[in-house]
Amino acid sequence: xxxxxxxxxxxxxxxxxxxxxxxxxxxxxxxxxxxxxxxxxxxxxxxxxxxxxxxxxxxxxxxxxxxxxxxxxxxxxxxxxxxxxxxxxxxxxxxxxxxxxxxxxxxxxxxxxxxxxxxxxxxxxxxxxxxxxxxxxxxxxxxxxxxxxxxxxxxxxxxxxxxxxxxxxxxxxxxxxxxxxxxxxxxxxxxxxxxxxxxxxxxxxxxxxxxxxxxxxxxxxxxxxxxxxxxxxxxxxxxxxxxxxxxxxxxxxxxxxxxxxxxxxxxxxxxxxxxxxxxxxxxxxxxxxxxxxxxxxxxxxxxxxxxxxxxxxxxxxxxxxxxxxxxxxxxxxxxxxxxxxxxxxxxxxxxxxxxxxxxxxxxxxxxxxxxxxxxxxxxxxxxxxxxxxxxxxxxxxxxxxxxxxxxxxxxxxxxxxxxxxxxxxxxxxxxxxxxxx
Ligand code: UGA
Numbered sequence: 001x002x003x004x005x006x007x008x009x010x011x012x013x014x015x016x017x018x019x020x021x022x023x024x025x026x027x028x029x030x031x032x033x034x035x036x037x038x039x040x041x042x043x044x045x046x047x048x049x050x051x052x053x054x055x056x057x058x059x060x061x062x063x064x065x066x067x068x069x070x071x072x073x074x075x076x077x078x079x080x081x082x083x084x085x086x087x088x089x090x091x092x093x094x095x096x097x098x099x100x101x102x103x104x105x106x107x108x109x110x111x112x113x114x115x116x117x118x119x120x121x122x123x124x125x126x127x128x129x130x131x132x133x134x135x136x137x138x139x140x141x142x143x144x145x146x147x148x149x150x151x152x153x154x155x156x157x158x159x160x161x162x163x164x165x166x167x168x169x170x171x172x173x174x175x176x177x178x179x180x181x182x183x184x185x186x187x188x189x190x191x192x193x194x195x196x197x198x199x200x201x202x203x204x205x206x207x208x209x210x211x212x213x214x215x216x217x218x219x220x221x222x223x224x225x226x227x228x229x230x231x232x233x234x235x236x237x238x239x240x241x242x243x244x245x246x247x248x249x250x251x252x253x254x255x256x257x258x259x260x261x262x263x264x265x266x267x268x269x270x271x272x273x274x275x276x277x278x279x280x281x282x283x284x285x286x287x288x289x290x291x292x293x294x295x296x297x298x299x300x301x302x303x304x305x306x307x308x309x310x311x312x313x314x315x316x317x318x319x320x321x322x323x324x325x326x327x328x329x330x331x332x333x334x335x336x337x338x339x340x341x342x343x344x345x346x347x348x349x350x351x352x353x354x355x356x357x358x359x360x361x362x363x364x365x366x367x368x369x370x371x372x373x374x375x376x377x378x379x380x381x382x383x384x385x386x387x388x389x390x391x392x393x394x395x396x397x398x399x400x401x402x403x404x405x406x407x408x409x410x411x412x413x414x415x416x417x418x419x420x421x422x423x424x425x426x427x428x429x430x431x432x433x434x435x436x437x
Pocket of ligand 1: 248250251252
């Protein structure tokens with residue numbers, strides 16, 4: 001394997017995972033960030049992102065001398081043969097991706113890049129960005145490659161080191177091959193294509209996942225109406241290898257920093273290309289409907305108005321295994337409950353204190369019993385496995401009403417029934433009544 005000198009610009013969960021994992025594959029990596037404090041922490045081996053295995057890889061890379069951190073892209077790129085851009089591309093005006101960070105890094109480094117190096121866009125960027133980046137760099141000797149990431153938060157290191165596939169796109173085939181070779185040790189199927197197609201793969205994948213989830217959430221609603229059970233239905237369809245078992249769990253809607261942003265961005269790109277994409281629009285509409293439906297369930301569980309009613313929430317993050325609250329369906333449901341006057345106390349293993357601008361209007365407790373104390377209903381909003389293991393007997397003693405709205409179908413309803421709880425899931429056939437009622 002060729003050991004390459006690599007620069008990674010941006011140390012968010014994508015950049016840091018990319019840098020640390022490439023170092024673990026034997027490459028020599030310098031990661032740059034504009035945040036001086038973050039760089040200082042990383043040089044000391046301290047990783048603020050909750051990502052299993054990442055801190056260990058950073059420590060290993062530092063100790064082996066294969067990984068280093070610097071402030072500013074200009075200090076990372078001069079000797080690099082490959083430069084990864086892993087900067088944020090937040091949702092901008094009208095849902096389109098905001099490329100300001102990509103553009104400013106391109107402007108900053110264009111004159112400093114080593115001759116004949118390769119610049120790689122790993123950030124999720126609209127189709128055409130590789131070409132635009134190449135124009136911004138204005139360097140005929142530097143190829144721009146699209147190499148989208150498929151890392152899930154909470155399992156980014158595992159996803160990086162065990163990829164389903166590597167996608168590399170560039171109009172100059174040799175540059176694409178050089179980037180693909182960085183991952184050779186992983187032995188993953190590799191798709192070599194042009195830059196626009198590689199950029200499209202990322203959106204097509206995330207939007208497909210969003211559609212799959214909206215479809216499942218719609219099927220769950222229909223199951224409720226027709227007396228079927230969505231868990232049996234998804235198991236039944238998931239064995240079909242063309243469908244697959246993954247990503248079939250209904251919930252309070254999908255969220256996070258990627259799926260909502262990417263669905264909006266692709267819709268925007270479609271509109272700009274004068275293409276009507278009702279299938280994708282319907283996935284977004286179904287997602288809004290699903291979030292609202294969860295509020296209806298809570299209202300039904302407490303038997304009417306939510307005004308002044310105490311609700312205990314279990315889960316705030318957009319999914320389990322992360323502390324990320326961005327576009328969390330849990331927060332959307334909480335906001336809707338709040339708007340109807342509910343008094344909310346939440347417990348989340350990844351969020352131990354209020355986060356200004358995110359959890360406003362929700363009291364964040366450091367213990368599930370505190371969240372449940374006096375609650376007219378408990379609502380499970382994030383699929384943290386530890387919620388299954390809670391001392392439900394203890395929670396039964398402190399709540400005002402023994403009813404749980406389980407928006408993730410996470411809990412063992414039999415266990416809860418035995419301590420007197422009624423459990424209302426999503427898409428489930430009506431459950432047996434609690435024992436002793
Ligand atoms: C997503 C993609 O899964 C990654 O492949 C991609 O690289 C990443 O976006 C990205 O673009 O960077 P992530 O945002 O970490 O990863 O979250 P997911 O694990 O995809 O979950 C998204 C949402 O769907 C969450 O709210 C989750 O709770 C929900 N979900 C997921 C369900 O409701 N049911 C499921 O069966 C699976």
